[in-house]
Amino acid sequence: MPKSLPYLVVGRVxxxxxxxxxxxxxxxxxxxxxxxxxxxxxxxxxxxxxxxxRARLHGKFGLLKLADIDSEADAESLRDQFVQIAAKxxxxxxxNQVYLYQMIGLRVVTVEGESLGEIVDVIDTxxxxxxxxxxxxxxxxxxxIPDVIREIDLPQGHVIVKLLDGLLDV
Numbered sequence: 001m002p003k004s005l006p007y008l009v010v011g012r013v014x015x016x017x018x019x020x021x022x023x024x025x026x027x028x029x030x031x032x033x034x035x036x037x038x039x040x041x042x043x044x045x046x047x048x049x050x051x052x053x054r055a056r057l058h059g060k061f062g063l064l065k066l067a068d069i070d071s072e073a074d075a076e077s078l079r080d081q082f083v084q085i086a087a088k089x090x091x092x093x094x095x096n097q098v099y100l101y102q103m104i105g106l107r108v109v110t111v112e113g114e115s116l117g118e119i120v121d122v123i124d125t126x127x128x129x130x131x132x133x134x135x136x137x138x139x140x141x142x143x144x145i146p147d148v149i150r151e152i153d154l155p156q157g158h159v160i161v162k163l164l165d166g167l168l169d170v
Contacts, residue, residue, distance in 0.1 A: 010035070010085050011029065012025065014026050015075075015076075019071065020070065020071070022064065024062075041084060043078060043084070051066070052064060053067055064083070104119055104122070106158055122144075123141075148163070149161055
């Protein structure tokens with residue numbers, strides 16, 4: 001069963017935006033409109049807390065001004081850091097939607113009841129996500145498309161799949 005995460009990644013610091021310490025952010029969220037309402041974020045592997053003084057959208061990017069980041073040099077020190085929010089503040093999903101992190105650790109079972117293994121990673125291919133399933137002896141790549149993924153049951157900790165012909169031969 002997947003464990004819950006304390007933080008969700010919503011962006012990545014690209015570079016300083018101004019001499020006053022603003023940051024240009026690559027938005028890594030399906031909900032870019034919520035970016036402008038951020039009031040607190042956590043940066044880096046150690047999830048350091050920052051209060052947001054200003055947040056706005058600028059084209060397909062976000063601009064953040066964080067408390068105590070007041071110079072271009074301060075902002076430069078945060079380059080390439082992931083911008084995270086507390087998971088409790090995540091946008092509520094519609095029924096039958098899940099966050100990708102929730103897929104990690106789910107057991108994969110065929111519609112016939114055969115256990116295939118556990119999802120260990122998710123790849124974004126732009127066309128669709130691909131779930132990497134560890135069988136214990138090898139990895140299987142399962143496209144996250146309706147023809148294959150029949151049911152995601154988070155409470156039970158499993159995904160039910162219909163294997164397409166030749167899918168295991170790859």
